[in-house]
Every structure is written in C-alpha cells, then in structure tokens.
Amino acid sequence: STMFPTSVKNTSVLISLSFFALHTYIYPSSSLSYNKKAVVINELGGPECLKLVHNHPTPQLRPGHAIIQNQYAGLNFIDTYFRKGLYKAALPFVPGQEGGGTILAISSDDTNNDSTFQVGDVVVYGTLGAYAQYTLVPVTQLVKVPQNVSLDIAVSCYTQGLTAHYLTTSVHCGMLQTNDWCLIYSVGSGTCQWAAQMAKIQGYKVIGTCSQSKAAAVKEVGA
Structure with a gap:
C-alpha cells in the first residue's frame, strides 16, 4: 500500500x-x-x-x-x-x-x-x-x-515524497537504527527536505549540507 x-x-x-x-x-x-x-x-x-x-x-x-x-x-x-x-x-x-x-x-x-x-x-x-x-x-x-x-x-507526494520515503525506510537495509546519525547531502532540495523530516520520524539524528541561503529552511524541517 x-x-x-x-x-x-x-x-x-x-x-x-x-x-x-x-x-x-x-x-x-x-x-x-x-x-x-x-x-x-x-x-x-x-x-x-x-x-x-x-x-x-x-x-x-x-x-x-x-x-x-x-x-x-x-x-x-x-x-x-x-x-x-x-x-x-x-x-x-x-x-x-x-x-x-x-x-x-x-x-x-x-x-x-x-x-x-x-x-x-x-x-x-x-x-x-x-x-x-x-x-x-x-x-x-x-x-x-x-x-x-x-x-x-497526493500529486505532490508522489515523486519527491515516495523517493524520500524509500530512502529513509528501506534502501539502507536496516543499517540505520534509532538515534543513529543520518547525513543528508543537499538537504535544502525538495526531495531531501522530505527525507530530513521522514528521517526524524524514523528516530534518526539528522544533519545535512546545504547552501547558506537555504539554511533557515533546512533548520525548519529539523536538520
């Protein structure tokens, strides 16, 4: 589903x-x-x-x-x-x-x-x-x-949302565990802002890289 x-x-x-x-x-x-x-x-x-x-x-x-x-x-x-x-x-x-x-x-x-x-x-x-x-x-x-x-x-969830979902829930094959650090490159991008939030929901501690101009938006989503 x-x-x-x-x-x-x-x-x-x-x-x-x-x-x-x-x-x-x-x-x-x-x-x-x-x-x-x-x-x-x-x-x-x-x-x-x-x-x-x-x-x-x-x-x-x-x-x-x-x-x-x-x-x-x-x-x-x-x-x-x-x-x-x-x-x-x-x-x-x-x-x-x-x-x-x-x-x-x-x-x-x-x-x-x-x-x-x-x-x-x-x-x-x-x-x-x-x-x-x-x-x-x-x-x-x-x-x-x-x-x-x-x-x-629903449309806005499809490409970016589902990509972020599988990247934070399954593609790492269980190597990430609750309270592990999760580094997301270009976390200011659309997909990676989704991923940062979903990683937080999974219980990971999120840090990321981004340009200075996107720093405020990145902090808003929890990185």
Whole structure:
C-alpha cells in the first residue's frame, strides 16, 4: 500500500492545469476523437524548448493502460534532465513525470482484472507525459487517492515524497537504527527536505549540507 505522509512539511511544487480549460465530464469511450492541449518538446535545450501546442493528438487507449484527465502536474528537477537530454526520450515528447486527475478510460484486459481501478477514479501517477490535458498511463503506475487526501497534496507526494520515503525506510537495509546519525547531502532540495523530516520520524539524528541561503529552511524541517 502507498502512504501519503501528512505529518511532514510539503516542499513540492505543482502547477494546476486549469489553464488548459479541462473538461469536467467523464468520457467512457476507449477512443477519444478530439485533440488536446499539451506542452511539447521538439528539440532539446533550455526552457524555451517548452512549447504549448493546442492540437496535440489525444492518446489512444492500449492494453494495460488508462487515459487520465489531468488536473495537476508536479514540477520536478528530473524534468530538466529530460528537457536537456540527460535522460533520453524520443523527440518530440510531452514532459512532466508526475501528475494526477480522473480516469477517463481504462483497458479491460487482464492487467486490471481485479477491477482495482474504474472510470471516474481519482488517481496519481509517475510516468512521462504529465504536462498535458490527457496522459496515457500504465495501470501499474496508478495510485488511487484516498477520499480524505486532496488531489494536489497526493500529486505532490508522489515523486519527491515516495523517493524520500524509500530512502529513509528501506534502501539502507536496516543499517540505520534509532538515534543513529543520518547525513543528508543537499538537504535544502525538495526531495531531501522530505527525507530530513521522514528521517526524524524514523528516530534518526539528522544533519545535512546545504547552501547558506537555504539554511533557515533546512533548520525548519529539523536538520
């Protein structure tokens, strides 16, 4: 199961996709005929490579996938890696590694045979293509949002929050114990501010490195 942390300060950045004039209805068809708005990268480089396209083709449903009508997209440092070409994606592509919204259509193959997800479910996901009205997402990448968690909070927890969670709970293979010192490099970054707080919850004594300009924020999260 996925935990959405509620006892840590949220340091993630989101953009609302309301400027895309999102439709509010559920479209149950497996083939969406209308086009979508999306941010598209046709060439690698700086922020000027991000182009808003008004007639980008709507994704077509494939086995093992769902089409998500996005409401929020997360802004993460990994997005700059794709934009610059440090992480590879075939051009042209829609950036954005984290998003959330409503399931508009979902395949009926055996990937979803336990009916975990249904049209109309509110979900978050972590896969390339979130800077758009609609994103085709593997069902295995979907996480259903609990009713007591708002969608903006759930989206902001996904990439940075879950990364910090596994780094502070499992990746160290039990080598860290309660009251051990935990050194976090670049603790002023978004993910590492999450990690500092989660490490404190685990009972570690946290110290970190950061620039002087971020020292106050780092102290606020307990490092």
